[in-house]
Amino acid sequence: MSTADTGVDTDVIVIGSGSAALSAALRAAVGGLRVVILEKSDKIGGTSAMSGAGTWIPANHRARDAGMADSVEEAIDYLRSASPPDWKSKEDPLWVAFATNAPRTLRFIEEHTPLCFVLTEEPDTFADAPGGKTKGRMLSPKPLSKRVLGRYGKKLRGSTLPHLFTYQEVHEGNLYHRPIRAVLRFWHRLLWRYLTNSRAQGSALVTGLLKGCLDKGCRIETGSRVVELTTDAERSAITGVVVESPSGRRTYAARRGVVIASGGFEWNDAMREANFRGPLDFIGSPRTNEGDGQLLAAKAGAMLDRMDQANVYPTMPTRYEGKPHGIPLIFQSEPHAIVVDRHGKRFVSEYDFNIGEALDRRDPVTGDPIHLPAWVIADCRFLRRALLFRWYARKSKGWIRRAETLEKLALMIGLSSTELANTVERFNQFCSKGLDEDFHRGEPPWEQFKAGGPDAALAPIERPPFYAMPFNRSILGTKGGARTNEHGQVLRVDGSVIPGLYAAGLAMANPIGTRAVGPGTTIGPNLTWGFICGESLLKDNRA
């Protein structure tokens, strides 16, 4: 469709209202541009509002103020050494752009919104790689009251996670193992937050970003699904969008450009199944993330890339908006439990932050996952340790399988009983030695941080009854989309720029894919790519 009747005339249209979208909107609006944010759902904030808002920003000013040494150069070294080796040729300019702009983004957001970020304790996932750090790159926001948003406060998307707690409190208070003790420990803060309608994590992130955007004059429209991009007469540049909402179909002109920040395509069955064949357990994002942005970009001639990448994360069953859903919970890395593949063999350290990458490993010829279906196998002590696990396990009847012997358990889930028995026996021997000779469970810095060392991580599976839980891929958000350059501009298949079209967040082809180089490596980059798009929009004047 070419530009025709124009319902709304503005400088910038942002599609979506998550971390990437609001960051782009904020940057453009602070620079003086008129911005309209269009959100398909009735709720604001997308997956970002549901998230823990763990935010990976290297070389940030909070770490520097705390006396921790880091630099953009070290961050670039780290991205190069920790990412898949064959990604460098394509992604290097984007890694450099991200590392350079991430510290600026954090400072900018703190300057122009009520958000205040605090460092968390997590190391980089490959802290011993060149440029890696054991602390200082992970942050999460302090709580904020939704009241600052006025009427929009009620429109904020809710989460499956307990956002009364901060990210730090979830970990310090050991909420997973000792929820009651954690509530008692922080009760006065929790009560205050409850009374003041304050929330932390993703709720705080979106509250703060949206407040900044509204203060700078951005307009936000919910229930407004972008269904088309409009182009100029030569069909070479993007000039705006067509929106469907309960009040009808309207055209919006964008004099500077359109930012696609509409999240992943995990709820689009056809797109997901084409790119992630094989078993899938749960999805953790809002159901409105259906790949609209990827499809709009492709129709405009964009190259779609990294479509087989995703945030693959351990997830348990829950319900959200009345329907089955996934809640991210690292439940597989407990003593008295292992993860086995479809042959009944271990294939990864259960404490590996990137266990999702291992689960998603594909056969290079067929593209099918080589380990799935996978299972968590545990003995009775595993269940005793975790109240939250038992709470969520009840949300899906039959999710836990139980048997008095390992042999019966293997039969129940279709594994070879001999193979499973051998695997458990070998693992139990490692537990006696205090050393996992196969996968070095509990040894790398990340795993030591989580487990407290190999001794704590290794405990045998021997006491009946035994349990099995499906442990296939669960997706918090796909990471493939429009290929962009280091300015956030969307590229055609021939590498040329589509004037007026930008992409950020999970709607872009992500230079950090399924392999996470740190916790928080979706939100941190999303904010940064939104910021970069906003900066580019300030420079690119098509009018």
Ligand SMILES: Cc1cc2nc3c(=O)[nH]c(=O)nc-3n(C[C@H](O)[C@H](O)[C@H](O)COP(=O)(O)OP(=O)(O)OC[C@H]3O[C@@H](n4cnc5c(N)ncnc54)[C@H](O)[C@@H]3O)c2cc1C
């Ligand atoms: C429970 C949970 C916890 C998480 N915790 C963390 C964490 O601590 N750290 C981290 O780094 N990552 C975390 N993640 C992942 C992270 O939240 C997401 O990767 C990130 O929020 C995606 O941001 P985004 O801006 O790209 O998209 P989203 O935040 O998903 O926003 C996309 C928005 O676009 C809207 N939209 C879609 N199509 C259209 C259309 N056609 N028109 C208008 N609007 C449209 C959607 O409705 C949605 O609101 C977590 C994920 C989950 C589910």
